[in-house]
Amino acid sequence: MRCDCSKVGFSCSRPGDRQEALSYVEQASRLFRLGARSALLFLVAVLLQSNQYLPAEPAVLNHSKLKSYVEQFNATDKELYANIPNTAAYAFLKENIPLFECPEKDFERTYYFRWWTYRKHVKETLAGYVVTEFLPEVSWSSKHNTISCPAGHHFYEGRWLHSPEYLDDYATFWLRKGGEPRQYSFWIADAYYARHLVAPSETLLVDLLDDLIANYQEWEKSKLGEDGLFYQVDDRDGMEMSIGGSGYRPTINSYMYGDAVAIAEVAHLAGREEITREYEAKAERLQALVLAKLWDKEANFFKVMNRETMDLAGVREQHGYTPWYFNLPEAGKGYEAAWKQLMDPDGFYAPYGPTTAERRHPEFSVSYQGHECQWNGPSWPLATSVTLTALANVLNNYEQSVITKDDYFETLRIYTRSHRRMHKSGKWIPWIDENLNPFTGDWISRTRLKSWKDGTWDAGKGGVERGKDYNHSTYNDLIITGLVGLRPRADDVVEVNPLLPSKQWDYFCLDNVLYQGRILTIIWDKRGERYGLGKGLTILADGEKIGHSEELGRILVSF
Numbered sequence: 325m326r327c328d329c330s331k332v333g334f335s336c337s338r339p340g341d342r343q344e345a346l347s348y349v350e351q352a353s354r355l356f357r358l359g360a361r362s363a364l365l366f367l368v369a370v371l372l373q374s375n376q377y378l379p380a381e382p383a384v385l386n387h388s389k390l391k392s393y394v395e396q397f398n399a400t401d402k403e404l405y406a407n408i409p410n411t412a413a414y415a416f417l418k419e420n421i422p423l424f425e426c427p428e429k430d431f432e433r434t435y436y437f438r439w440w441t442y443r444k445h446v447k448e449t450l451a452g453y454v455v456t457e458f459l460p461e462v463s464w465s466s467k468h469n470t471i472s473c474p475a476g477h478h479f480y481e482g483r484w485l486h487s488p489e490y491l492d493d494y495a496t497f498w499l500r501k502g503g504e505p506r507q508y509s510f511w512i513a514d515a516y517y518a519r520h521l522v523a524p525s526e527t528l529l530v531d532l533l534d535d536l537i538a539n540y541q542e543w544e545k546s547k548l549g550e551d552g553l554f555y556q557v558d559d560r561d562g563m564e565m566s567i568g569g570s571g572y573r574p575t576i577n578s579y580m581y582g583d584a585v586a587i588a589e590v591a592h593l594a595g596r597e598e599i600t601r602e603y604e605a606k607a608e609r610l611q612a613l614v615l616a617k618l619w620d621k622e623a624n625f626f627k628v629m630n631r632e633t634m635d636l637a638g639v640r641e642q643h644g645y646t647p648w649y650f651n652l653p654e655a656g657k658g659y660e661a662a663w664k665q666l667m668d669p670d671g672f673y674a675p676y677g678p679t680t681a682e683r684r685h686p687e688f689s690v691s692y693q694g695h696e697c698q699w700n701g702p703s704w705p706l707a708t709s710v711t712l713t714a715l716a717n718v719l720n721n722y723e724q725s726v727i728t729k730d731d732y733f734e735t736l737r738i739y740t741r742s743h744r745r746m747h748k749s750g751k752w753i754p755w756i757d758e759n760l761n762p763f764t765g766d767w768i769s770r771t772r773l774k775s776w777k778d779g780t781w782d783a784g785k786g787g788v789e790r791g792k793d794y795n796h797s798t799y800n801d802l803i804i805t806g807l808v809g810l811r812p813r814a815d816d817v818v819e820v821n822p823l824l825p826s827k828q829w830d831y832f833c834l835d836n837v838l839y840q841g842r843i844l845t846i847i848w849d850k851r852g853e854r855y856g857l858g859k860g861l862t863i864l865a866d867g868e869k870i871g872h873s874e875e876l877g878r879i880l881v882s883f
Contacts (some may be wrong), residue, residue, distance in 0.1 A: 336339055345847070349445040360528055382836040383867040384855055385423040385843040390414070391434040394614055400753045404789055407447040416443050419749045420485045426832040430801070434743045437754040438799040442481060445795040451501045452493030455482065457795050462786045466504040470497070473562035474706060474796040475510035476579075479515035480713070481798045483522040486838045491519055499535035499828035506542060509561045509575060513540070514582035514650065517589055521812035535600070536587055543580060552613050554580050555631055558699065561643070562706065566680070568637035569626035574618055575643050581610045583651035589814070607629060611652055615659075624661040640665055640682040641699075642672055642707045648714035660676040660724040663715070667731050676742050676763035677703050678711060678735065690761055696769040696776075703760040705797035708739050713798070716806035719823055729825045736807060739799070745770075757791040767791065808834045808846055809878075818871065820863055821847055821878040840864050842883065848876060868874070 348509045348765055363517040394414045403410050424435045449468050455478040456490050457471040465471050475498065484493050495516055498505045505512050511590035512534045519530055547554045549572065556576040558566040563575070572797040584607035618626050644662060653659040665671030665682060672678035680699045681688050690701045699707075715732050718724065742765055745755035757767035770791055776782040781789070804810050810820035818839070824832070830850040837844040846866035850858030863871035863879060871881035 327640065355777075368516045370567070382846065383843065383864050384833055384857075385425060385835040387418050387423070389425060389432075390417060390421075390423060390436060391444050393433065394440060396753060397437060397440045398481055400747070402789075404792065406444060407456070407459075408443045413440055413443060416446075416751045421800075422484055422804065423835045424808075424833070427829050428737075430740050431807075432769040433754060435803055436519065436798055437743060438481075438756070441793040442795060442800075444793050445478075449551075452497060454492045454494050454497050454503075455490070458786060459793055460787050462790065463784070465729055466507055467502040468497075471501070471508065472498070472505050472510040472512075473513055474517040475505075476511040477706070477709060477798045479519045480801045483519040484800065484804060484837065488523050488525065489779070491523075492525065495519075495528065495532065499532055499539065505539055506546070507560075509556055509579055511582050511650075512536065513544075513577040513584075513586035513590070514579070517586035518812065519624055521814060524840060526593050529590045533587070533590050533594055533596070536583070536590065540552075540580070540583055540587060540603075544627060547576065549631065551617070551871075552578055552609060553629070554610075560626055561641065563680075563699040563704075565695050566617055566628075566641060567685060567700050567797045568641050568681075569630075571631045571637075572618065572626075572629040574614070574628070574646050577610060577614050577618065577653055578646040578650050581614065581647075581652050583612065585650070589864065600818040614647060614652060615654065615657075619659065619668075620781060624658075625665065639685045639687070640671065642678055642680045642711060645711045645714045647717055648717050649710050651717050655722045660718065660726045661729040662720055663718065663724075666711070666715070666727065666735065674703065675738070676760050676765040677738060677762040678708060680707055680760045681703055683740075690763065692768065692772060696733055696772040699757060701762070703742070703762040704758070704793075705739070705742075705756065705760075707797075708735075709797040709799065709802060712736060712739065712802050712806060716802070716823060720811060720821055729823045732806065733825050733828060736802060739802075743799075755792075756797075757794050758796070804834065804837065808832065809845065810837065810839065810846060812835070812839075816840075816882055817880055818844065818863060818865070818883050819880050821862070821876070822848065822861070822872070822876055822878065824848070826850075826876045850876075 364807045390793050391414055394417065398410045399414065401410060410417055421439045424432060426432050441787060444459060446458055447454050447468060454468045454470050455826060458469065461469050479491060496812050498512060516529060543554065547556060549555050551745060553572040554576045554808050557570045558564055561575045584603045585623055588600045588603035588607065618629055623640055625640045626647055628684060634870040644670065647653050666678060667673050670684040671682050673877060679701050680703065681701050684800050688701045691698060712735060718727065719732060742760055743754055743756055744752045745767060747753045758769040761768055773785055773790065776785055781787055793858050806823050809820050811821060813819055831854045832848045833855065834846045842865045847855050848861045849855050849857065849859060859871065860872060860874035862869060863881065865883045871879045871883050
């Protein structure tokens with residue numbers, strides 16, 4: 325059982341584990357911001373004098389590989405903007421992230437690169453920490469340069485950080501400290517609850533429940549149509565210049581379904597069963613409407629419905645996979661047929677895809693004219709990470725034969741190999757930016773913006789390299805919950821179901837994963853020769869073996 329110190333402003337976990345040690349550090353940090361310097365010194369002394377609170381070490385891997393990658397990334401980086409600077413990157417990551425190794429170096433390098441870029445966006449303010457989308461200040465952002473469009477991704481990715489302070493502060497910011505959660509579509513309650521499944525934060529969630537309800541009600545006031553569906557402008561979904569356009573979109577309706585489900589869960593934690601029943605009913609109604617109104621039976625796809633004509637758009641767009649991100653579609657009813665399009669070259673498949681619109685459509689375009697951010701063809705990491713999360717749900721939760729682990733792995737590999745740019749020296753360097761040419765891998769907006777005004781960058785468009793280290797998507801959450809297959813749950817069962825096809829890799833190790841207060845290690849060792857823990861799939865908790873299978877398949881074990 326976990327104690328509940330957050331009633332007095334702090335949080336902790338079971339005595340003796342790493343989560344409790346971290347809670348002391350966070351308490352010290354908060355006291356420091358309040359000016360209680362003597363209390364800070366006292367807490368630091370406690371940490372130094374007590375071996376009980378020394379940080380846990382990974383069970384199998386060490387930090388040498390992380391250190392090497394950080395040194396590589398720092399060496400090739402032109403550090404234009406920083407919240408946590410490169411000089412502090414290794415220390416921050418060493419204290420906060422799970423470790424990963426595998427035989428395919430593109431995956432391994434990209435895993436560490438995405439953590440290296442994420443920490444750049446962790447920004448300390450007088451009101452606490454926030455997480456940004458762009459590193460430079462942009463005119464369309466809100467307080468502290470925040471933008472709600474990718475914030476759901478920030479929580480899914482950041483939930484694996486060991487220190488809870490960053491996302492605790494960020495969660496409070498959106499609802500109480502000047503955030504604008506409805507500036508763009510944002511699956512806020514779902515994201516908070518998804519984080520809770522990894523890093524339990526019951527007291528914070530219960531405290532924010534009324535704020536989450538108020539946020540949902542404001543969406544109902546502003547965007548709920550008479551027929552019970554939510555409508556949105558494509559630009560406010562962060563998907564401007566789309567073919568399907570604005571209207572009743574699969575995106576916003578899926579987000580609101582996910583939020584209703586999450587609010588019901590948080591209300592249950594709070595013992596407010598009348599709210600649980602109310603929001604379960606909202607979710608059921610919205611689910612039924614999405615399935616009845618936004619599913620095109622001829623195209624076998626979820627589409628935008630025009631608010632005026634009530635007609636479905638004549639195009640399949642990648643955001644039609646969003647309902648599976650929240651497990652909205654009913655299983656066994658034929659909706660899985662939509663996934664045929666992901667690997668179809670006339671659908672969304674491309675060498676640097678998936679594309680945001682089906683390639684067969686006459687308005688499909690990859691343009692270097694007009695607006696720099698178009699959603700009528702280019703590949704966007706924001707959408708790719710939604711699709712891969714949704715596909716992991718399909719492969720875990722739906723019995724179907726339309727799409728396979730091989731398809732998941734190929735799509736993830738394409739996404740992985742997209743994380744690069746050719747440097748002027750002629751060498752490839754790790755890179756993440758805004759939108760990709762799905763045929764060449766060129767970062768379109770960057771190519772456009774670097775000569776936008778008088779042959780150079782335009783301050784009105786965000787200035788020099790606005791998209792560099794762009795924080796608009798997930799990657800590491802896909803590795804952890806999809807490829808390696810740690811499936812966050814609300815009970816005391818550890819579920820691991822790797823989506824790695826068994827023919828691909830002989831080994832992998834995900835270590836130092838802080839999950840529900842314990843350090844997990846997940847190992848695949850096909851021949852049993854690399855890690856000395858036997859042949860097959862092995863799960864450790866705090867260094868002790870709790871699960872094993874000789875096959876690369878699902879394991880469920882209590883811990």
